[in-house]
Amino acid sequence: MIFRKIQHNRTADAVVDQVEELILQGVLRPGERLPSERELAKKVDVSRPILRNALKTLEERGLLATRHGGGTYVADVIGTVFSEAVVELVRRHPPAIADYLEYRREIERTTARFAANRATEADREIIRDLFEAMEKAHEQEDFAEEAELDVEFHQAIGESAHNIVLLHTLRSCYRLLADGVFYNRAQLYRYPGSRERLLEQHRAIYDAVMRADAQAAADAAVAHIDYVEQVVHEVARTGTWNHVSEMRLEQRIDQKQEDSKRRRTARRPTEEVPTP
Known part of the structure; x- marks a missing residue:
């Protein structure tokens, strides 16, 4: 069990501290769903109103996200190292x-x-x-x-x-x-x-x-x-080679078609021009 009962000082701040630590240590990962409100309140041993206040604080800090009708999830706190x-x-x-x-x-x-x-x-x-x-x-x-x-x-x-x-x-x-x-x-x-x-x-x-x-x-x-x-x-190098080779092959095919077309044209009999 990753959530532990709060022995003393059962306040929203104590719940916030526990969840923040789990996110910071990588125990709770982005996208993971938290237990239901009833279940989580039981796990940490606080009242549901206190839990709601804690979850609201965590959401305001950008650590949790609530999906309508889908529960509460760990927010994308990692993002990327680059924009x-x-x-x-x-x-x-x-x-x-x-x-x-x-x-x-x-x-x-x-x-x-x-x-x-x-x-x-x-x-x-x-x-x-x-x-x-x-x-x-x-x-x-x-x-x-x-x-x-x-x-x-x-x-x-x-x-x-x-x-x-x-x-x-x-x-x-x-x-x-x-x-x-x-x-x-x-x-x-x-x-x-x-x-x-x-x-x-x-x-x-x-x-x-x-x-x-x-x-x-x-x-x-x-x-x-x-x-x-x-x-x-x-x-990457093989991909470049393949690309160049394919272009050469395509060029050869086009050239052959052009040569064949010219040969057919050259073999075509010329029409006799009537003398006046």
Whole structure:
């Protein structure tokens, strides 16, 4: 149970403090629905009027959102590290991908090291469940599921680092990744041999965190991003090659059609002009 009974000072402020802490620590994620008013009041052991005042305060602070007839949800408190205008700039200028991967290389290194040193048994259980699900998706050749679990796995490592600023920064970055702003994860998993390599790299990170080997975890995270950078580059280069090759092929087809048309015209008998 993530909500705990308030033992003393059963006020709206006490409820607000508890919910804010759960959001700050990443226990309550954006989009997650809170229990019903009756159930939540029982969980934290306050009256429903007090709870309503607390929820109203949290909503005014932009931490909760109420959907008409649909309950109360954690608001999108993360957002993105970039404005929409910058996101669109990145989409139109792919070289920014290199900077993103350079940034992720360093932040993933730190995150993995912290996670290896700080992960609790509960953290390890979450990471274990995700990695086993990733292995299952790999066996079933479910590209989409494997790509989704990839992001979830890295988020779980980030949560295990137990650094609030790092946690929310990572979540914001992973959201952009999930939206395909930097590169297409499905293409990454379809690249020849990449699924096996990526699973091996995730296993290396997983094993290092599980045995609390901070240096091995950091090294595994760096090796993983290095490989992702290599594949993204190869996919982009191959895509350019394919585009150019297709244009050449199209040009050759057009040229052949033109040549054939000219030959047919040349073979056509000329009409005799009557002499006067």
